[in-house]
Amino acid sequence: MQNKIPTSKRARGAVVGKAIFKIGVAQSKGVVKRAFMSKKRKEESQKETHEEIAKVIIESLGTLKGISVKIAQQVALGLPFLPKEYLDEISKSFNSIPPINRALIRKIIKQELGAYPQEVYESFDTEAFGAASLGQVHLATLLSEKFAVKVQYPGIAKSIDSDMAVLKFALTRFAKGGNVDHLIEEVQARLHEEVDYEIEADNTEYFYKNLKHDLIVIPEIERQYSTTKVLTSSFLEGRSFKEFLDSNPSQEERNHYAQLIFDSFFIGLYHIQMIHADPNPGNFIFMENKKLGVIDFGCVKKLDDDFLTSFSKLHVSLMDKLPDEEITKQYAELRMIDDDTPKKMLEFYQEVIKPLDRIYIEIFNEDFYDFKENSDFSERGFNIIMEVQKKSITAVHNMNEEYIFVDRTLLGYYAMFEKMEACIDTRFAQRLVRY
Amino acid sequence: MKVSQSAKERTKIKILESAVELMTIKGYKNASLREIAKEAGVSNPTIYNYFPSKEKILYFYIEQKLIETSQILQNIEDFNTYTLREQLQTLIETQLEFYLEDREFVTQIMQMAFTPSMGTMELIYEAKEKFMEMVSEMLEIAIEAEEISEPPFKEYMPQLFWDYNIAVVAYWIKDDSEMFENTTQFIDNSMGVVEALLHSNILQKANDLGLFMFKTHMLSGLQKFSTKQSGFSKIKRKLGEVLNAK
Ligand SMILES: Nc1ncnc2c1ncn2[C@@H]1O[C@H](COP(=O)(O)OP(=O)(O)O)[C@@H](O)[C@H]1O
Numbered sequence: 001m002q003n004k005i006p007t008s009k010r011a012r013g014a015v016v017g018k019a020i021f022k023i024g025v026a027q028s029k030g031v032v033k034r035a036f037m038s039k040k041r042k043e044e045s046q047k048e049t050h051e052e053i054a055k056v057i058i059e060s061l062g063t064l065k066g067i068s069v070k071i072a073q074q075v076a077l078g079l080p081f082l083p084k085e086y087l088d089e090i091s092k093s094f095n096s097i098p099p100i101n102r103a104l105i106r107k108i109i110k111q112e113l114g115a116y117p118q119e120v121y122e123s124f125d126t127e128a129f130g131a132a133s134l135g136q137v138h139l140a141t142l143l144s145e146k147f148a149v150k151v152q153y154p155g156i157a158k159s160i161d162s163d164m165a166v167l168k169f170a171l172t173r174f175a176k177g178g179n180v181d182h183l184i185e186e187v188q189a190r191l192h193e194e195v196d197y198e199i200e201a202d203n204t205e206y207f208y209k210n211l212k213h214d215l216i217v218i219p220e221i222e223r224q225y226s227t228t229k230v231l232t233s234s235f236l237e238g239r240s241f242k243e244f245l246d247s248n249p250s251q252e253e254r255n256h257y258a259q260l261i262f263d264s265f266f267i268g269l270y271h272i273q274m275i276h277a278d279p280n281p282g283n284f285i286f287m288e289n290k291k292l293g294v295i296d297f298g299c300v301k302k303l304d305d306d307f308l309t310s311f312s313k314l315h316v317s318l319m320d321k322l323p324d325e326e327i328t329k330q331y332a333e334l335r336m337i338d339d340d341t342p343k344k345m346l347e348f349y350q351e352v353i354k355p356l357d358r359i360y361i362e363i364f365n366e367d368f369y370d371f372k373e374n375s376d377f378s379e380r381g382f383n384i385i386m387e388v389q390k391k392s393i394t395a396v397h398n399m400n401e402e403y404i405f406v407d408r409t410l411l412g413y414y415a416m417f418e419k420m421e422a423c424i425d426t427r428f429a430q431r432l433v434r435y
Numbered sequence: 436m437k438v439s440q441s442a443k444e445r446t447k448i449k450i451l452e453s454a455v456e457l458m459t460i461k462g463y464k465n466a467s468l469r470e471i472a473k474e475a476g477v478s479n480p481t482i483y484n485y486f487p488s489k490e491k492i493l494y495f496y497i498e499q500k501l502i503e504t505s506q507i508l509q510n511i512e513d514f515n516t517y518t519l520r521e522q523l524q525t526l527i528e529t530q531l532e533f534y535l536e537d538r539e540f541v542t543q544i545m546q547m548a549f550t551p552s553m554g555t556m557e558l559i560y561e562a563k564e565k566f567m568e569m570v571s572e573m574l575e576i577a578i579e580a581e582e583i584s585e586p587p588f589k590e591y592m593p594q595l596f597w598d599y600n601i602a603v604v605a606y607w608i609k610d611d612s613e614m615f616e617n618t619t620q621f622i623d624n625s626m627g628v629v630e631a632l633l634h635s636n637i638l639q640k641a642n643d644l645g646l647f648m649f650k651t652h653m654l655s656g657l658q659k660f661s662t663k664q665s666g667f668s669k670i671k672r673k674l675g676e677v678l679n680a681k
Contacts, residue, residue, distance in 0.1 A: 102517055103524035103621055110532070118512065125667060126513065154623075157615040 016239075100136055100153055102126045108151055112227045120225065124149070134195060137400065139235060146214060146235035148295075150197065156230075157195045164188045194298045196232040203274070203297035204233065210272040216264050217285075217293045236293035241281035257284075258371075258422030260292040261413060262429065269303065269406070269433040277301040277405055279412025301409075307402045310334050315433045318361045324350060327357075334403055355384045360407055363414070364430055370423040371414070378415040447485050450475045451499060454492045459539045463489070463547065497562035500533040505569055520630040523596065526569060527603055527622055534604065535615075545608050548601075548661055566600065567593035583633050587681040599629070 100108065105126060110116045115123035121140040130137035135152040168184045193199050208218045217236055225232035239247065244257070259282060267274040276283070278299040285293030290410060303311075314330045323399045328349040331337045336353065337345050359381045363369045417424060453475035457466040468489060472482035486492050508514055508522075508530050517525065534541045570593040577583050588590060603625075607618040 098623070101521050101524065101623075103521045103528055103626075104619070106511075106525065107528045107532075107619065152563075154614075154619045155612075158612070158616070 006421065019275045033364070038302075098150060098153065100128070104154075105138070105151060106156065109230065109328075112230045113225060115191050119317055121147070121149070126194055134434050135229075140232070142222065142225070142232075146237070147217070147225075148235045149225070149234050150231040152195070152197065152229040156191070157228075160188065160191045160195065164191070187290070192297070196228050197226060197298075198228050200296075200298045201231060203225050203300045206274060207268075207272070207294070207297055207300075209275070211264070213260075213264065213267060215260055215291050217287060217291050219293070219295055233295075236287060236295060238283045238285040238293055241284060241286070241416070244286040250291055251421075251423075253420040254420045256290060256291055256419060257286060258417045258424050261416065262426075263412070263425050264294065265413060266429040270308065273303045273305075273308065275301050275303065275406065275409060277409045279409050279416065281416055301402065303406075310434060311406065312433050315361070315364070318357055319430070319433070326352070327354075336403065337426035338391075356407075359384055360410065363424075364433070367427050367430075368423055368425055371417040372421040372423065375418055375421070378411060378418055381414070383388050445479070446475075446477060447495070448499065450482060450485055451492060451495055454489075454536050455496065455540045458543060459537070463543045484677070494562045497545070498538075498565055500530060501562075501565040501569070503531045503533055505574075508569075515576075518630075519573060519582055519633060520626055522573045522577075523570065523629065524622065524626045526566075526573075527600055528628075530600070531604070531607060531618070531622075534607070538608075541604065542608050545605055549605070563597045566597055570596045577633075586633065587653075596629075606641060626676070 030268055103415060106116050109115075109120060109124075113120045117138075117140070119125070122144070123141045125139040127138075128136035129139050130148070130150075132150050132152075134156050135150060138149045138151065140147045140149045164184060189198075201223065204219060204221050208220055211218060219233035219236055220231040222234075249257075265275060276294060276297060277297075278296060280296075283296040284293065287293050310330065310333055313328070314334065316328055317330060324346060325342070328337060328342075330345050331349060331353060332345060337348055339345075340348070359377075362374075362377075385399065438596060441654075446535055450471065454466065454471045457471055457474055460466075466489075468486065469479060471492075472479050473481070486495070504526065511517075511525070514522065515523075573584075574589065574592055578585050578589075588595075603622055606621055607615060610618045610621075611646070612618075
């Protein structure tokens with residue numbers, strides 16, 4: 001029974017209700033206990049409470065499974081102020097979609113594409129070769145060419161709203177009166193987009209047509225063989241991130257691929273104004289002839305001119321080490337610092353934001369950045385984020401969402417480069433930032 | 436002889452199709468054999484020859500869909516590499532796919548089946564032979580291939596699975612979710628239970644929670660569907676023995 005995803009309204013309602021009830025208990029226990037505690041113990045207890053709440057949330061998401069993986073990704077990207085305990089618990093729920101067996105695959109393909117898999121495709125491998133967060137990926141051929149067919153487990157889309165109800169309840173409590181509604185709405189809207197493989201197909205085609213780089217390969221979508229729940233794209237053959245690292249690649253190879261990943265991000269940002277916002281090693285395929293395959297455009301972010309202009313201006317100012325007062329002004333323009341007296345605004349910058357942008361800008365201080373020498377980069381980054389979170393929670397919901405997205409994604413890439421022990425050349429990116 | 440056989444078959448199917456259409460429009464009760472004959476373009480004596488009563492048409496419908504289902508399964512190239520669960524699940528799903536084309540008609544059958552006075556349930560049970568045969572064969576093969584060990588009530592398994600099948604159809608009739616996604620999940624989830632039951636030695640050992648679930652939920656649930664038919668009382672007796680033995 002552990003594969004059960006209750007979706008009938010009553011069943012889901014019951015599970016959601018149970019979770020909300022449990023959260024209430026976990027919180028009040030913490031509050032009662034804390035009333036009698038020393039300050040130090042208080043902090044620990046708060047952490048315990050968070051852990052407990054996170055567990056309850058995940059437990060209920062676990063029963064509702066469907067969407068929890070995507071929620072985890074989205075929450076991590078969209079709600080950066082969330083305590084680590086939450087993110088840890090959420091990410092534990094990875095890969096919780098039940099496998100789609102052959103009986104079910106037949107049904108889904110027939111329903112979505114009008115005929116059984118063996119009739120639709122020239123050949124169709126009934127054993128999945130890849131696990132997707134909401135389903136699985138099968139190898140198929142059409143006109144002797146290989147294709148990856150991503151198939152979604154049924155009933156995911158409709159489980160989003162009730163799952164988010166649980167999360168919203170929990171986060172509202174955590175944010176202590178801070179308003180998380182718009183963030184929840186944003187995450188929810190993104191989730192609805194993400195479960196719709198047609199949107200992913202659009203995004204993939206956009207990258208395919210626009211991102212021009214000799215060594216970057218983006219799959220081609222077969223529209224006639226794709227629906228909201230089935231996505232057929234050309235199969236990119238190569239090694240996974242892990243296989244690549246396990247093969248003990250030379251320093252040159254490491255640098256080469258890290259560089260491609262890094263550059264592709266900035267090409268996306270500045271040339272086509274859309275970034276692949278899911279910095280997961282699984283989305284890169286290390287192909288032959290030094291080529292890099294990029295897959296999974298389910299999570300992308302469009303960026304407009306206004307944002308790019310202020311983002312560049314800010315980064316140039318940071319790189320050029322302009323005075324804090326000037327930087328503060330720019331953050332205010334990005335709506336990341338509330339209007340207040342200049343003194344208060346400067347204080348907020350120095351206390352909350354500066355530690356963060358120090359770490360982001362560190363990469364650009366020189367022409368090269370060696371992640372082998374700075375192997376603690378992402379840990380430092382994470383700790384700083386944690387520190388900042390402790391200081392201020394109420395301010396974060398003002399954060400410019402695009403800005404968070406871009407920096408979060410970069411941080412994700414840097415964590416990969418660290419594992420790759422690569423050294424990257426930042427000159428191309430710097431040129432783009434400076435226009 | 437063979438040619439005339441298949442001509443006969445064809446006429447029978449033609450009558451069936453006309454009946455399904457007419458009953459979908461007018462309702463089972465309001466469609467007379469006479470009208471059905473007219474619609475199918477056969478004479479009155481002919482139709483009585485094929486179907487002495489309207490109920491026989493229902494019986495034939497269920498049987499016919501099972502024959503078509505079985506043909507589909509036979510055409511699945513690697514069907515013999517499917518696990519028992521996959522085979523059973525494909526059986527249920529494929530049959531449901533045929534029912535989908537005649538959903539309104541099937542709804543009528545089911546409604547009648549659940550109206551105690553109509554006695555249709557018995558009728559549906561008469562149509563189950565083909566189904567039980569298929570399930571039996573899948574089970575035998577799985578046992579022989581040592582995919583599962585021989586369950587203690589092997590001879591009742593096809594019957595139980597038929598009951599389950601009726602439960603699935605009943606669920607589907609009530610399902611108003613988009614593309615009947617709820618039914619898809621219901622089948623996938625409940626087949627998980629069926630699979631667990633078949634694979635574990637719950638049935639042999641009969642001493643853990645699984646059997647409790649099986650006993651309290653499945654049996655009481657299924658009893659509703661089984662009426663006076665089947666070897667249910669026997670199964671229960673057997674189960675009782677197992678339970679008491681522990
Ligand atoms: N076009 C493709 N070529 C090769 N492998 C693919 C392709 N699409 C998906 N895969 C494999 O399937 C896995 C899951 O696909 P992905 O699109 O990342 O799923 P998700 O929906 O979780 O984002 C990938 O990690 C990869 O191994």
